[in-house]
Amino acid sequence: MHDSSLVLGVDLGGSKILTAVVNIEGEMLSRDHSITPAAKGPEAVIQAMLESAERALSQAGIAAAELEAICIGAPGLSSPETGVLFTSPNLPGWKDVPLRDIIEDKMGVKTLLINDANAAALGELYFGAAKGARNFICITLGTGIGGGIVIDGEIYAGSLGTAGEIGHMTIDANGPKCNCGNTGCWEMLASGTALEREARRRITDGAETTILNYAEGDINKVNAEAVHKAAQNGDTLAKEIIAQTGYYVGVGLANLINIFNPELIVIGGGLSNIGDMLLEPAYKAAGERAYRAAFDSVRFARAELGRNSGVIGAAAYAFREIEKSSK
Numbered sequence: 001m002h003d004s005s006l007v008l009g010v011d012l013g014g015s016k017i018l019t020a021v022v023n024i025e026g027e028m029l030s031r032d033h034s035i036t037p038a039a040k041g042p043e044a045v046i047q048a049m050l051e052s053a054e055r056a057l058s059q060a061g062i063a064a065a066e067l068e069a070i071c072i073g074a075p076g077l078s079s080p081e082t083g084v085l086f087t088s089p090n091l092p093g094w095k096d097v098p099l100r101d102i103i104e105d106k107m108g109v110k111t112l113l114i115n116d117a118n119a120a121a122l123g124e125l126y127f128g129a130a131k132g133a134r135n136f137i138c139i140t141l142g143t144g145i146g147g148g149i150v151i152d153g154e155i156y157a158g159s160l161g162t163a164g165e166i167g168h169m170t171i172d173a174n175g176p177k178c179n180c181g182n183t184g185c186w187e188m189l190a191s192g193t194a195l196e197r198e199a200r201r202r203i204t205d206g207a208e209t210t211i212l213n214y215a216e217g218d219i220n221k222v223n224a225e226a227v228h229k230a231a232q233n234g235d236t237l238a239k240e241i242i243a244q245t246g247y248y249v250g251v252g253l254a255n256l257i258n259i260f261n262p263e264l265i266v267i268g269g270g271l272s273n274i275g276d277m278l279l280e281p282a283y284k285a286a287g288e289r290a291y292r293a294a295f296d297s298v299r300f301a302r303a304e305l306g307r308n309s310g311v312i313g314a315a316a317y318a319f320r321e322i323e324k325s326s327k
């Protein structure tokens with residue numbers, strides 16, 4: 001591997017596919033964004049990934065043969081060892097798909113597979129808010145909650161490779177039912193989806209609020225952004241719902257702090273864009289619940305790579321694996 005090495009990062013999401021040719025500095029030489037045909041099943045999604053890869057390569061003006069590797073960051077449970085995607089709540093119809101080998105065969109380039117939240121953690125570690133950290137957790141607050149746990153500079157993958165599913169730790173054993181089959185998971189209480197659900201419930205119950213004014217008057221269009229806008233303009237209910245979601249974010253943070261004693265927690269994802277209104281109640285709840293010494297030693301940071309964290313992180317993983325195998 002030398003300074004001019006290039007890899008292809010692929011961020012496979014339930015709604016979009018992001019593909020980029022990335023250099024060793026973490027810079028994107030090209031970037032292709034397309035819609036995931038998730039409802040059409042694995043074959044259509046894989047085809048869309050291949051087409052996106054071709055566009056990213058031609059945009060960068062290089063051939064597949066010039067790539068050192070491809071790395072796919074994918075949602076759900078997968079094994080980096082076998083390259084199999086077992087299951088994914090965001091990709092209906094996927095069961096034990098040997099995604100790594102399929103892409104490797106079609107592209108003729110060494111291919112790797114990693115969990116998308118782990119990819120985001122590596123992106124922040126090499127090129128973002130976690131540079132130099134040894135023990136940290138990267139949390140993505142979005143439609144769900146993703147997590148990447150880094151211990152001694154390495155992703156903690158667990159025995160099968162499925163570790164880090166922090167969004168599915170139980171926060172309220174009697175809470176709402178989750179897609180994973182459990183009840184009261186963290187992401188059922190502290191994600192963007194949870195915030196939207198709570199806002200809709202309160203509006204339906206007849207609460208006095210201006211939230212609908214920011215959602216074209218349509219309850220189905222009430223999203224985290226609408227609630228945030230209403231709160232910024234002084235809506236009491238919107239502020240209360242954001243504070244409550246923040247509180248639940250903090251309950252989960254306290255658990256993570258007590259279990260892992262991280263030096264740093266990086267928080268990203270669309271919901272985190274709400275900022276202090278969400279995060280201050282989160283830090284407060286975490287401080288009240290976690291062991292004092294562990295809480296006092298943790299630093300909180302906002303993710304720096306935004307929507308590109310997954311694709312850049314997948315590329316970072318590829319570079320690191322190439323380097324390891326060349327030693």
Ligand SMILES: [Zn+2]
Nearest residue numbers: 168178180185
């Ligand atoms: Zn769950």
